[in-house]
Amino acid sequence: MILPRSFYSGDSREVARNLLGQILVRESSEGRTAGVIVETEAYLGKLDDAAHSYKGRTHRVRALFGEKGAAYIYLIYGMYYCLNVSSGPAGEPECVLIRALEPVEGIDLMAHRRGKEKLRDLCSGPGKLCQALQIDKSLYGVDVTQKGPLHIVSGAAPEKIEATPRIGIDYAIYTKDEPWRFIIAGNPFVSGAKKKPSL
Numbered sequence: 001m002i003l004p005r006s007f008y009s010g011d012s013r014e015v016a017r018n019l020l021g022q023i024l025v026r027e028s029s030e031g032r033t034a035g036v037i038v039e040t041e042a043y044l045g046k047l048d049d050a051a052h053s054y055k056g057r058t059h060r061v062r063a064l065f066g067e068k069g070a071a072y073i074y075l076i077y078g079m080y081y082c083l084n085v086s087s088g089p090a091g092e093p094e095c096v097l098i099r100a101l102e103p104v105e106g107i108d109l110m111a112h113r114r115g116k117e118k119l120r121d122l123c124s125g126p127g128k129l130c131q132a133l134q135i136d137k138s139l140y141g142v143d144v145t146q147k148g149p150l151h152i153v154s155g156a157a158p159e160k161i162e163a164t165p166r167i168g169i170d171y172a173i174y175t176k177d178e179p180w181r182f183i184i185a186g187n188p189f190v191s192g193a194k195k196k197p198s199l
Contacts, residue, residue, distance in 0.1 A: 001153060001154045002145060002146070002147060002151050002152065002153050002154075003022060003069075003144075003145065003152050003153065003154060004145055005067065005068055005069045005145045007069075007145075008068035008069045008085060008086065008087040008088075008096075008145075009068055009087070009088070009089065009090070010088070010089065011088070011089075012042040012043065012044055012087045012088040012094040012095065012096060013042045013044075013180055015042070015087040015088070015096050016040040016041065016042040016087075016096045016180065016182050017040075017161055017163075017182050019037050019040050019085075019096060019098070019152070020037055020038065020039075020040060020157075020158050020161055020182055020183070020184050021036060021037065021155045021156050021157050021158045021184065022036070022037050022152050022153065022154060022155045023035065023036055023037070023104065023152065023153045023154070023155045024037055024083075024098060024101060024129075024133070024150075024152050025105075025150070025151050025152065025153055026133040026134060026135060026149065026150055027148070027149050027150075028134050028149065030109055030134070031106055031109050032105060032106050033103075033105060033106030033109055033110055033132065033133045033134070034103075034104050034105035034106065035101025035102055035103045035104055035105075035123050035129065035132075035133070036101060036102040036104055036155055037098055037100075037101060037152075037155075038100050038101060038102050038183060038184045038187045038189050038190055039098075039099035039100035039181070039182070039183045039184070039187075039189075039190045039191055040096050040097060040098060040099055040181070040182050041096065041097040041099055041166045041167070041180055041181045041182070042087075042094070042095075042096055042097075042180040042182075043084070043094060043095050043096070043097065043180075044088070044092075044094050044175075044180075045064070045088065045092050045093040045094040045095075046092065046093065047175075048094075048172075048175045048178075049172045049173055049174050049175055050166065050169040050171070050172035050175050050176060051093075051094070051095075052064075052074070053065075053093035053094070053095075057093070060074065061093060062141075063086055063140060063141045064086045064093035064094065064095055065093050066086070066141075067086070067143070068086050068087055068088070068090075069085060069086060069087075069143055069144050069145040070085070070086040070141050070142070070143060070144070071083060071084070071085060071086075071139050071140060071141060071142040071143075071144055071150055072084040072085070072086055072095050072140070072141075073130075073135065073136065073137055073139055073140045075137070076127065079127075080126070080127030080130065080131070081127065081130040081131075081135055081136050081137070082097060082126040082127065082130065083097070083098045083126065083129070083130055083135050084096060084097045084098065085098070085144055085152070097126060098126065098129065099125065099126050099129075099167075099181070099190075099191055100123060100124050100125060100126070100128075100129060100183075100189055100190050100191045101123035101129045101132075101133075101189065102123070102187065102189040103119060103122050103123050103132070103189075107119065107122070110122045110123065110132035110133070113131055113132055113134060114128065114131055114132050120188060120189060123189065124189050124190065124191050124192065125191040125192070126191075135150065158184040158185070158187075159185075160184070160185035160186070161182055161183070161184060161185060162182070162183050162185045163179040163180070163181065163182055164179055164181045164183070165177050165178065165179055165180075165181060166178070166180055166181045167181060167191070
């Protein structure tokens with residue numbers, strides 16, 4: 001079942017936790033690829049100085065100001081895409097970054113796109129998973145609550161979740177140490193950067 005729009009409403013930290021174990025699906029002309037979401041990060045908009053929408057609405061973050069469940073995609077380092085899904089209370093420009101997947105479908109196609117053979121190397125990072133699933137700016141604003149080129153379907157709830165500070169946000173003054181990164185504990189497909197779990 002495709003996750004409904006209501007799934008993405010409410011506290012984005014809870015949405016980020018609840019996305020763990022769900023399945024991200026990408027349909028393309030080359031075939032279907034999919035992976036279990038094993039790592040996420042919550043970004044709390046106007047309350048979070050690590051968020052792109054912290055200072056308000058711009059053309060770049062317009063997807064965060066509409067209905068929840070929209071794909072917010074941006075480029076980092078001039079070469080890697082990152083996939084987020086808009087979330088949070090109505091009217092709040094929040095989102096969840098999908099940081100890593102455990103590949104489950106279309107693995108050969110993912111390996112071809114990534115130029116890698118090891119399963120662990122295919123989707124263990126936000127840029128990697130976007131390359132493996134062929135996610136780019138052409139999917140900006142896509143509604144992931146509808147069957148289409150990019151959607152998220154229900155999976156299995158993880159046995160244990162760990163929360164840690166987010167990765168790569170040292171520019172944030174107020175929220176960089178908040179434990180808003182969530183991983184499936186012990187999953188080998190989470191991204192390589194290590195952060196100490198919050199107790």
